[in-house]
Amino acid sequence: MSRPASNVGSGGLGNRPRSPGPAAFAGLGPHNEGPETPSRVGPGIAPGRMEESTPDFLFERKIQKFFDMAEAYCYAHMNFPSTAGDALLHPLIKDRLMKAATQESAHQLASTRHTRYLLMTKVVLMWIIRHIWTEIPPFEGFDLEADRRISNYKRQIYQTTPPLLRHHFLSRIAQDVQRIRAHPDFLSYFQRLVCSQATKLWAIVHPLMHYPTLPFDWEDLKSLIYTAYCISGEMWATPFEWRFDFTPVGTPYDPSMVNKDPYIKGTREELARRNLVVKLGITPAVYMRDSADGFARTAQLTSHQVLVKDA
Numbered sequence: 001m002s003r004p005a006s007n008v009g010s011g012g013l014g015n016r017p018r019s020p021g022p023a024a025f026a027g028l029g030p031h032n033e034g035p036e037t038p039s040r041v042g043p044g045i046a047p048g049r050m051e052e053s054t055p056d057f058l059f060e061r062k063i064q065k066f067f068d069m070a071e072a073y074c075y076a077h078m079n080f081p082s083t084a085g086d087a088l089l090h091p092l093i094k095d096r097l098m099k100a101a102t103q104e105s106a107h108q109l110a111s112t113r114h115t116r117y118l119l120m121t122k123v124v125l126m127w128i129i130r131h132i133w134t135e136i137p138p139f140e141g142f143d144l145e146a147d148r149r150i151s152n153y154k155r156q157i158y159q160t161t162p163p164l165l166r167h168h169f170l171s172r173i174a175q176d177v178q179r180i181r182a183h184p185d186f187l188s189y190f191q192r193l194v195c196s197q198a199t200k201l202w203a204i205v206h207p208l209m210h211y212p213t214l215p216f217d218w219e220d221l222k223s224l225i226y227t228a229y230c231i232s233g234e235m236w237a238t239p240f241e242w243r244f245d246f247t248p249v250g251t252p253y254d255p256s257m258v259n260k261d262p263y264i265k266g267t268r269e270e271l272a273r274r275n276l277v278v279k280l281g282i283t284p285a286v287y288m289r290d291s292a293d294g295f296a297r298t299a300q301l302t303s304h305q306v307l308v309k310d311a
Contacts, residue, residue, distance in 0.1 A: 059301070067305070069223075069227060070124050070125055070128070070224060071118070074117040075117040076220070077209055077213045078117060078208050078209055079117035080113075080116075080211045081110060081113060081210075085210040086111075086208075096126075097110060099126075100119060100280075102249050109279075109280060114262060118307060120208060122246070122280065123205075124201070124205065126246075128228045129244050129284070132225070132232050133228065138233065139190075143180055146179065150177075153173050154169075163291035166241075166291045166296075167290075171239040177236040178237050190229065194226045194229060195222065198222045198224075201225065202221060205221065239292065240290055242286065242287070243289070243298075244287075247306055248278070251278045252277055252311070253272060253277060253306070255268035256304070257303060257304045259271055260305050260306065261307045261308055264276070264308055274310075275310065276309065276310060277308065278308060279306070279307040279308055281304060282305040282307065283305040285300055285304045286300070287301065288301055
C-alpha cells in the first residue's frame, strides 16, 4: 500500500483513546541521547508463526522492545516542536494530547525536543492498546464464525466469573485465534489489516509531524503496526488476561518506576527519597493474569516509564 496522502483527513480521530483502569483486564472485564532510529528492514516476526507456549521472559522482552520501537518512531518522525503547527491541529488531536498528559502540561511537553517524543509515544501507545491489543475479536473479519464464538466467550467473562471457568473461555478464544493464524490465507489478510490500521493511526500522527521525514515516516509506521499485531496475536493465542496501566499524573514516584527525565538524575532509591511525583506516564505497566489452576495469579511483565517533577 502506498503512503497516504498528506490530507488523509480526520478518519479515525473520532475514536477517543482510553487507557484501561486498574481493574480492567484487557478487553475482558537515556535519554540525553535519542533512541535508535527504527529499522527499515521490518520486524523478524512472522504473523502466523509465533510461539503458542506460555509467555515467558522472551515475551516480556518483546513487549518492552515494542515500547522502545514506538519511542524510536516518535523520536525520529514526531520530535519537531512547532508552536504555530500545534496551534493549527484539529481539536480532536489536541484533545488526545491533553488526555495523554493534562490540559495544563500537554503544551509544555510538546514544546521541547526533550519531552515531545515521549508525549507522542504515549499518544501512539494509547491508540495501539485500545485498537489492537485489547480489540476483541483480535482479527475481526477473517473468519466470521470464529468472530461470533470469540465474542460469545468474551460476553461470558465477568469480574465475578470463577477462575476455572474464566480459564475455560480464554482457552477457547486462544484455540480460535491459533486456528485463524494457522490458516493459509491469513498472511494476505494480515497485510491488509496492517495497512488499514496504519492508515487510521496515520491520520492522528501525521499532523503532529511538522517537518517531513519521507518516505520512512509511513514505512516505519507500518512496521510498528505490524509488530503490534504480531504481539496481539501472541497474547490472544494464550489463555491469559492482559492489563495495561498508565501511571496517573501526580502519583508519587516509587522505585518500581523507570524515570526517563534527562535532567533528573539518581538511582531509583535516591529519586524515591526526593518527594517526586509523576509528570507523565509514558508507557504502561503490563500485567498478565493466569487462572489455569483455579487461582487467579497476576504477574507484572514491564515497569512504568515516567517523567517526574517535584511534588
